[in-house]
Amino acid sequence: MNKHVAQRIAASIVCLACLSAGCRSGTTDDARTSRTIKLAFVTNNAADFWTVARRGVEKADTELADVETEFRLTADGTAAEQQRIVDDLLTKGVDGIAISPVDPANQVAMIDAAARKAIVFTQDSDAPQSQRTLYIGTDNLAAGRQAGQLIRDAIPEGGNVMLFVGKLDAQNARERVQGIRDALAGSNIRILDVRTDDVDDVRAKANAADTLVRYPDVKGLVGLWSYNGPAILNAVRDAGKVGKVKIIAFDEADETLAGIGAGAIEATVVQQPYEFGYQAIHKMAQAARGDRSFIPASKQVIVPTLVVNRGNVETFTKRINELRGRTK
Numbered sequence: 001m002n003k004h005v006a007q008r009i010a011a012s013i014v015c016l017a018c019l020s021a022g023c024r025s026g027t028t029d030d031a032r033t034s035r036t037i038k039l040a041f042v043t044n045n046a047a048d049f050w051t052v053a054r055r056g057v058e059k060a061d062t063e064l065a066d067v068e069t070e071f072r073l074t075a076d077g078t079a080a081e082q083q084r085i086v087d088d089l090l091t092k093g094v095d096g097i098a099i100s101p102v103d104p105a106n107q108v109a110m111i112d113a114a115a116r117k118a119i120v121f122t123q124d125s126d127a128p129q130s131q132r133t134l135y136i137g138t139d140n141l142a143a144g145r146q147a148g149q150l151i152r153d154a155i156p157e158g159g160n161v162m163l164f165v166g167k168l169d170a171q172n173a174r175e176r177v178q179g180i181r182d183a184l185a186g187s188n189i190r191i192l193d194v195r196t197d198d199v200d201d202v203r204a205k206a207n208a209a210d211t212l213v214r215y216p217d218v219k220g221l222v223g224l225w226s227y228n229g230p231a232i233l234n235a236v237r238d239a240g241k242v243g244k245v246k247i248i249a250f251d252e253a254d255e256t257l258a259g260i261g262a263g264a265i266e267a268t269v270v271q272q273p274y275e276f277g278y279q280a281i282h283k284m285a286q287a288a289r290g291d292r293s294f295i296p297a298s299k300q301v302i303v304p305t306l307v308v309n310r311g312n313v314e315t316f317t318k319r320i321n322e323l324r325g326r327t328k
């Protein structure tokens with residue numbers, strides 16, 4: 001074999017080797033990009049508020065061909081149940097979890113342990129001391145200030161008010177209370193106390209009813225979680241004090257919106273849970289693909305709150321019912 005023939009054969013072997021390597025590389029890339037990304041969204045209770053978040057999760061799921069989602073309700077609203085849910089999801093091998101921690105201060109260890117195995121976002125309620133990758137949700141301090149201004153508008157003469165919430169351990173609850181305190185500073189409005197109910201509807205109504213008996217001169221009742229508004233409204237109706245005791249609520253429970261339309265509730269501060277679900281899935285998928293360029297220095301993506309009052313409740317109700325999948 002002469003020198004030139006040998007060189008051509010050697011060159012051909014090199015080309016074939018390169019092509020073969022290229023084919024193998026392409027197969028690896030295809031396998032990687034075709035891998036299903038498993039993502040989960042975990043609530044902090046079973047309130048209707050989360051129905052809208054579920055719609056956002058489902059919408060994102062339909063838009064992302066390589067993503068499979070799981071939506072998990074925390075039925076009893078406890079940190080222990082959330083731990084069981086997270087453990088189950090990690091056993092299944094999920095790539096990402098977006099969770100609304102019930103007790104952030106005492107769930108840091110759980111979140112950090114999960115973050116070593118999967119991408120962890122917080123949503124709705126943050127755990128800023130944890131190793132979570134990102135928080136998506138409300139600026140609850142700002143939302144509290146918004147509610148505080150609504151209280152001032154509803155009770156310009158001043159007076160006593162009582163606040164109600166499921167658990168004060170939750171970051172969103174603490175921040176909303178602080179925001180309200182900030183907004184009421186310098187006014188003639190005094191917060192009597194913050195009553196908790198452990199996410200129990202019956203106890204929530206009982207707390208409001210007890211307040212009306214113990215403090216007959218109370219001017220306002222403020223519900224910080226979604227079910228608190230309806231519970232307060234029912235207690236005020238039973239006491240025959242509709243219109244006499246001003247009610248400020250959070251979120252968009254059906255009874256709250258109906259109460260606003262009827263003039264029994266002054267207003268409610270609403271979040272955008274649809275965006276919590278939609279953005280959490282899209283952004284976790286992006287991070288799972290290796291792109292974290294969307295994460296700001298603050299590690300927070302804030303979804304603004306809105307005020308719903310008698311002037312816009314009809315339009316808002318129509319829109320929220322569409323997101324809930326209702327035709328009426």
